[in-house]
Amino acid sequence: MKIAFYGCGNMVQALFPLGLKKFDFKVFAFTPTGVRASEFVAPFNGSVILEDQINEGNFDVVVLGFKPQQLNEFKVSHFHKKTLIISLLAGTTIEKIQKRFNCLNVIRLMPNTSSKLGEGVTLVAQSESVNDEQSLFWKSFFSTVGTVFNCESEHQLDQLTPVTGSGPAYLFEWARIFFNYVKELGLNDKDAKDLVSKLFLGSSKMLSEDSDDFETLRNKVTSKKGVTYEALEEFKKSNLEQLTKNALDRAYERVLELGEES
Secondary structure (H helix, E strand, O other): OEEEEEOOOHHHHHHOHHHHHHOOOEEEEEOOOOHHHHHHHHHHOOEEOOHHHOOOOOOOEEEEOOOHHHHHHOOOOOOOOOOEEEEOOOOOOHHHHHHHHOOOOEEEEEOOHHHHHOOEEEEEEEOOOOOHHHHHHHHHHHHHHEEEEEOOOHHHHHHHHHHHHOHHHHHHHHHHHHHHHHHHOOOOHHHHHHHHHHHHHHHHHHHHHOOOOHHHHHHHHOOOOOHHHHHHHHHHHOOHHHHHHHHHHHHHHHHHHHHHHO
């Protein structure tokens, strides 16, 4: 099976390599300078698609891994009607992709960076023309890097994108804040990173493996008028929950804007 990657960004690099090693593919890739494409295909003895060959080749599968704003400048006008298009373009609808490339078989994805470690979440929505065999194969493929969530609709995929797609960045920002705080207490970089990383790792395992719901887990750490209680009260005063909801709503608005810009 011939698979071509147009764009080899961080999400592509997180989501695909484990599956490409497991299944039998002939791998091709295009990036404007060719450098990142060359690095991406090297482990699979793949080939770089050159600028003057960008419209050549009947690929079984095409992965759109560039930024959604770059869709209008993308030089390929159409793919073979039997080609399966896998799109990572945030906010860009299946219908728009179908019309843009005159190809009906489209799967939309929204992965996250944890896929690089096999612990990702990948949101999936697909066109009606994608057959059961294709659907089952690709869901199996993406399950090599974590959890696959089948969205009821593209609308649901777009709504969940700010949570699962962007979510790691929010956690990394909290980690950065904690890191800087403990450094100010005198810890060196290594100790500060180890302390914060283990905090998030252990807490994540509890979120995943403990039978208690999230609120109960929080309450078990919180004693009335204790240390944790006072910190949580400060979060309440700052309306952390509403602030977070506002941020997620703004992120969702940006998803829709990207769809209009693509």
